[in-house]
Amino acid sequence: MPKEPIKNALKGNLVQIHKVILTPEQRPEGIPASTKGTPYEAWIKGFLLDDEARIGDTVRIKTFIGRQLSGTLVEVNPVYTHNFGKPHPVLLAVGIEAEKWIEKKRQVGHGK
Amino acid sequence: MENNISYPSVMSRKNEILKHSVGIDYQEFEISPIAFDYEGLINCCGYSLSDVQRIQAETGVGNTPLVELKNITELVQSISAPGKGGRIFIKDEKACPSGSFKDRRASLSVYHAAQLGYQGVVAATSGNYGAAVASQAAKYGLKAIILQEVYDSRKVGQPEILEKTRACEAYGAEVWQLTVGPELFYIMLRILEETDFFSTSLYIPTSVSGIETLGYELAQQVMGREGRFPDMVVIAHAGGGNVTGTARGLQKAGSHETLVVGATVDLRGLHMASDYDFNRKSFTTAHSGFGIPFLIWPDRTDVPRSVARGLRYLDRCVLISQGEVFYVTELLAKLEGLERGPAGNTSLAAAIPLARELDRDQILVVQETEYTAAGKLPSSQLTFAEENGVEVRRGDPKDNVPGRVIVIPERVEQVQVEDVDLSEIRRSYIKRAIEATGGRQLKEKDILFMAEDSRGSIEFIYKTLNSLGIETPEQ
Secondary structure, three states: OOOOOOOEEEOOOEEEEEEEEEOHHHOOOOOOHHHHOOOEEEEEEEEEOOOEEEOOOEEEEEOOOOOEEEEEEEEEOOOOOOOOOOOOHHHHHHHHHHHHHHHHHHHHHHHO | OOOOOOHHHHHHOHHHHHHHHHOOOHHHHEOOOOOEOHHHHHOOOOOOHHHHHHHHHHOOOOOOOEEEOHHHHHHHHHOOOOOEOOEEEEEOHHHOOOOOOHHHHHHHHHHHHHHOOOOEEEEEOOOHHHHHHHHHHHHHOOEEEEEEEEEOOOOOEOHHHHHHHHHHHHOOOEEEEEEOOOOHHHHHHHHHHHHOOEEOOOOOHHHHHOOHHHHHHHHHHHHHHHOOOOOEEEEEOOOOHHHHHHHHHHHHHOOOOOEEEEEEEOOOOOOOOOOOOHHHOOOOOOEHHHHHHHHHOOOOOOOOOOOOOHHHHOOEEEEEOHHHHHHHHHHHHHHHOOOOOOHHHHHHHHHHHHHHHOEOOOEEEEOOOOOOOOOOOHHHHHHHHHHOOOEEEEEOHHHOEOOOEEEEEOOHHHOOOEEOOHHHHHHHHHHHHHHOOOOOOOOHHHHHHHHHHHOOOHHHHHHHHHHOOOOOOOO
16 A cells, blocks of 8 residues: 655745635635636745644744745645646757758858 | 735725835826826936946846847848848847846846845746846845746646746745735735835836846947947837836937837737636736736836836837747757747747848847746647647647637748737827826826827827817817
8 A cells, every 4th residue: 555645744844835815705806707716825935833734734934034924734845846848749840840941051051 | 003914905005015115205206197207217216327237247137148140040031022131139138147137127126125225125026037036135135025926726837937936946035826816916015014125016217227238238239249230129028127128228328220129929818817817828928918008008017107118119019929939939949059938039039020121231139038947948838738728739820819729830931920009009098098187187298298108299199189089288
């Protein structure tokens, strides 16, 4: 059986917290319905100030600039997940065309 | 006593919070509900161009290379009419410390904040500006808080903005990753009030005059190398600061004949505050969702009066599609050996059809590039687009539909710009300005201001007002 992922955070660990800044009811009028129907939320990273905590606990953190904030613990040692994407055939094709053009230009240049 | 932090309460304290956080009393520059002393405001912090150059040199900002794109120029000439196809040069702003021209904006504002004794800075931005502010704050030993609109309500984040989060945190900033919504302004006000930090708004005087060195440098570089000023400069346009600062720098260099062209990515039809539309766009800045509204109403910002006023300086403004920008980003890497971020190539993409209009001995300068990274690459952006239901294919970019189809051109001839009708924008600008008067009688100073601010003639302003049925002062 796979082990449960470690969910406990210890004091000093880098963690990410979540805060609801405004509930849907508190959001101003005049914004699109798809937006107004959702809460206005924030995620912030910092070092855990509590001795120990679990995902979902309300915790206090010290941010990179030393401010203290509180919120719900959502991740321990948060990872940057953005990446370079998949090679895309349409982009690969543009590269090949450009190289053909350069190649042709080189041949014309040599022929001079 | 703790302040009430409810939305209406914080918004009602807007003016006092802003006054305290930018160190400017905007009231001093007000002339009427329409007019204000623009030159007085933009010069109020007291930095001359040479002061800015000296301050920027201290932190390695500016003096970036100007590179002639010889292969791209030749490619453009090969598809242009005989004798046509101007020479294309690019200002490699990637060479700035945090990888974009935004360092020029941040450098002066953060320096100014340090001079005034603020302990930290706050910027609300999803673009390269956040990294620039965080980088400069690191250099001056100030604290930085960056507020970014990153996620939709599913917590799906635009990879380009996730990269900016990473960059800001790399420079030691506290980053607030927020969901979609105009309440970014509310949370900014709250944090400014909590911290007493300086607001490095994109629209304050230092943030725009910091870019003047870019226009000045490129004019000097072209003059030094070619013995003439550039014929055309193409500038990515969103909030107006890039256009304003660059154009003012060109003027200060004496490059008065240079045609100033703004380029903005066509995202018409996508709502900027929509949770649904948010992740159906590849460009998080320099797009029409900002570019057009900011021309019509430059003061729709986080300060009472913005000094970034694109309409004052633009000779022309053009739209380009997302697919064309990705295509040209590939060409820049493969033909010129410059791998740069796509958003920074908005102006380069527009430059291709624009150069076709110029004679072969004329010079066009694309005034920026930006760094590239995970999240920014065209491959990353297209993967994300497809994951969010956007179709990606080759074809004629005319078939591009913002938020639905990204079309990568099949041939360089298909890269085309669409002109924004600036007369139409001027008319909308006037209509908007009239709303600000609350029905008060217009005075001559209002007419003069609108003419100057929209770059329209006095006659045009009168004609437009008359067509709107607005009572005008006697001519």
